[in-house]
Amino acid sequence: MKLFNKVASLSLAVVLTATLAACGSTKTENQNPAVSQSPAATQSPAADEKIKITMWSQFSDPNSKDGGFIGFYKALEATKAKFPNVEIDHTGIGGEAYKTKVKTASAADELPDIFFSWGGGFAEPFVAANRILPLDDLVKDGTIDKLVPGTTDNFTFDNKLHGLPTNIDTANLYINTELFQAAGAKIPATWDDLMADINILKDKNITPIALGGKDRWPAMFWNSILDIRMGGTAAVNAALNKTGSFNIPEFQEASRKYKELFDSEAFGDNPLGTSYDESINMFLTGKAAMLYMGAWVNGQINAPDSLVKGKVDVVKFPTLPGGKGNADEWHGGSGATFFINANVENKDRVWEVYKYFMETMAKEVFIAGSGSSAWKGDLGDTSKVDPLAIKIGQLSANATGFSYWWDQMLSGNDTESMFGSLIKFSAGKISPEEFNQELQSKINPGK
Known part of the structure; x- marks a missing residue:
């Protein structure tokens, strides 16, 4: 193929x-x-x-x-x-x-x-x-x-x-501006901004980020965008297409950033026991301040009976220090x-x-x-048309790269291997370096 x-x-x-x-x-x-x-x-x-x-x-x-x-x-x-x-x-x-x-x-x-x-x-x-x-x-x-x-x-x-x-789908960082304003947080443009917001929100007893890790693929979204920011879409796509490696310094650093989020409890007390639907409900009921998710949630956010209607903004995912990827590279396509x-x-x-x-x-x-x-x-x-959709279109109009959902780009056995390693890593059972080594050995053996 x-x-x-x-x-x-x-x-x-x-x-x-x-x-x-x-x-x-x-x-x-x-x-x-x-x-x-x-x-x-x-x-x-x-x-x-x-x-x-x-x-x-x-x-x-x-x-x-x-x-x-x-x-x-x-x-x-x-x-x-x-x-x-x-x-x-x-x-x-x-x-x-x-x-x-x-x-x-x-x-x-x-x-x-x-x-x-x-x-x-x-x-x-x-x-x-x-x-x-x-x-x-x-x-x-x-x-x-x-x-x-x-x-x-x-x-x-x-x-x-x-x-x-x-359609052309993208994953986007959704911000509950009401919670941000109440906590004194600012819209994050960089990794340091994001970590500062996480600490500010936690001090106000607000879950910083909703994550439905129980269904695995929402956790994959976070791992994917961090790889994109550190390594760029070309490197991510090369690994997925078996022409590149998952075990490179950029992806190892991205994994360390991913671990930092879990260690800081950015996703709350039990993200791996929270389902996708439960995480969406957390965001829609104002119990979490951020959500990184596909644009299919726009309709739920701005539904007539939504508790957060008119309170949510969408921004590009923050840049990472030393990353080869830029803010105009997107998870999706x-x-x-x-x-x-x-x-x-x-x-x-x-x-x-x-x-x-x-x-x-x-x-x-x-x-x-x-x-x-x-x-x-x-x-x-x-x-x-939903204003969030219009905003996403404006943000992505100058896109320089796309990398699609990993569980769809990989074949069946490789997908399950990826999920197995990701959840093991998310649970703290292996290190960032071991995670990337495992991805490479399972998905791209011999390369």
Whole structure:
């Protein structure tokens, strides 16, 4: 697999879009797989003939205030209205259960027609098993020209495009300005600022930072951004793509900074026993002053009934002393998509539904305040776009680099190895140096 990482073009993507701005079966149980490959079987029925498309996603709660969920369900309903002769049978599965389900279905060749996935290492097994329909010929209908450059990189394997993007997501540092003002803290721009704020907030009995370490990936976000600030996105991406090393001085220093946060109790008393939902609730109820999280939380922060609505600002993550990375390098990018099953029936009609849904979801997620659109063109009425989303777009407009979520960039076994080492390190069972040595030996052995 060759995974392209064109940082410069993705930076342009944000310039173009973010200045305004955040996861049934392909054949019946008795179907002969060989039949689905025959010309007769793949010939699409007439446009007025009823067909059914099965879809799986991680968007399990239609009532969620998460901007990604809001955008998904609005796009789903719009697509159903656009194609009245297409029945879309959607199944939503939340959290880690979705990852398990989609991997199991792939192994059994029982994936639905369209299914949510991440790019990078998570998608590699699906591509290797020929479970995903390549889109190179289909996008020649003009679709490829509608996409912001660089946003398909994480879905391109061996020079073949397998998925379309929806949004450009970034992780951001959220600040409860009311708590900061009450405590006498100032918005942090540097590591020293951040540590000073942590001590000030603790003295006022305010948890400085909400962290849902029980779900592992929120802790990964902190480790990732510290590596980005110390080593830069190019070095981080090289390690993730197995062309570089995790065991370099810059990442070791980043790990020491990570340990310093835990040692100072910046994340409260029990961050590794706190779930993602619990950490978000801590921030939304004013029990924690900071949150480093993806833009999908914008909708929850500024929901009509939110206790912190209008009290939260968003800033670039602080710089680290001696770091090679700069404040315009970001944790995030375009990495979530939906794939089409390689053995899908009615391919041409499914493609029409799929591309409309993807473009519509990109627009609706942006309007919901959870990420810049990866599609060019009119985004409709943006007057009510979440102000945090607009601020994030302004902050990231001059981005010089992106590094996407580690658990999606790494393949399955490597992801679990990374999480195992990270939680062991977070719990203080190994040193910063041992942590980086372990990452290298497990994920990039022999390099």
